[in-house]
Amino acid sequence: MDTGSVYKGKVLVAGATGRTGSWVVRRLLHYGVPVRVLSRSEEKARELFGDRVEVAVGKIQDKEDVARAVEGCQAVISALGSSALSGDSSPAEVDRDGAIRLMDEAVKAGATHFAMVSSIAVTKWFHPLNLFGGVLTMKLAAEEHLRKVFGQDDRSYTIIRPGGLKDGEPLQHRLQVDQGDRIWNGWTNRSDVAELAVLSLWVAKARRRTFEVVSDAPEPQQSLEGCYDKLHD
Numbered sequence: 001m002d003t004g005s006v007y008k009g010k011v012l013v014a015g016a017t018g019r020t021g022s023w024v025v026r027r028l029l030h031y032g033v034p035v036r037v038l039s040r041s042e043e044k045a046r047e048l049f050g051d052r053v054e055v056a057v058g059k060i061q062d063k064e065d066v067a068r069a070v071e072g073c074q075a076v077i078s079a080l081g082s083s084a085l086s087g088d089s090s091p092a093e094v095d096r097d098g099a100i101r102l103m104d105e106a107v108k109a110g111a112t113h114f115a116m117v118s119s120i121a122v123t124k125w126f127h128p129l130n131l132f133g134g135v136l137t138m139k140l141a142a143e144e145h146l147r148k149v150f151g152q153d154d155r156s157y158t159i160i161r162p163g164g165l166k167d168g169e170p171l172q173h174r175l176q177v178d179q180g181d182r183i184w185n186g187w188t189n190r191s192d193v194a195e196l197a198v199l200s201l202w203v204a205k206a207r208r209r210t211f212e213v214v215s216d217a218p219e220p221q222q223s224l225e226g227c228y229d230k231l232h233d
């Protein structure tokens with residue numbers, strides 16, 4: 001496949017040095033898509049990706065850092081995730097406010113697509129996961145903002161809601177997808193989440209979709225593109 005012709009724009013990856021985000025970067029590079037990463041640490045980004053990506057050093061809390069990072073990018077993939085109950089890495093700061101800042105700056109910069117890694121159970125405020133700083137509620141607020149700002153004009157979004165995340169190679173399992181937040185448990189490989197996010201850049205049926213995804217039986221997959229055939233608005 002002439003992958004260079006599949007998606008020509010540059011893609012900003014936020015949360016790129018994280019476990020899902022680094023798979024997003026690897027899969028983008030696999031398809032020959034130019035990548036810029038937003039990272040708090042140039043050293044960490046270079047250690048992971050060498051000189052195969054552009055690095056925009058900055059904090060998700062800083063509007064100017066975010067604006068600079070997204071300038072000239074056609075699309076954004078966000079695998080941001082909070083890691084502390086309070087402070088700079090809390091769910092309110094990262095999963096809600098940071099993600100929303102990134103969406104708003106992406107619109108201003110003229111980006112046309114935004115893919116976001118969210119979570120199953122995001123609409124269930126009473127789910128035990130929400131005990132961690134209201135993380136599900138914060139992600140839902142970001143999702144709602146994304147559907148609003150990238151669901152109009154010529155823009156599109158894809159919201160991927162995985163189950164519990166695991167590590168491993170992509171394309172090794174059949175995937176179960178659903179809509180309406182009806183899946184209560186299950187797990188998903190980070191690498192498959194990354195692959196779905198990357199495919200959303202050029203698969204038309206991924207546009208303006210929100211869906212849950214969990215792994216099914218092990219079975220090598222040629223492509224995950226078919227997951228998008230099963231979705232509706």
Ligand SMILES: NC(=O)c1ccc[n+]([C@@H]2O[C@H](COP(=O)([O-])OP(=O)(O)OC[C@H]3O[C@@H](n4cnc5c(N)ncnc54)[C@H](OP(=O)(O)O)[C@@H]3O)[C@@H](O)[C@H]2O)c1
Binds near residue numbers: 017018020059088164
């Ligand atoms: N864990 C699960 O089972 C599970 C289930 C469903 C959904 N999810 C969601 O899936 C997503 C990816 O999860 P993961 O396990 O791959 O996450 P991860 O490895 O913890 O990576 C999170 C990323 O967010 C970045 N980040 C955190 N605070 C930041 C800040 N203040 N400014 C800028 N960047 C910041 C981290 O940067 P550094 O590398 O600099 O730390 C890292 O790149 C998250 O949104 C998570 O909530 C997780």
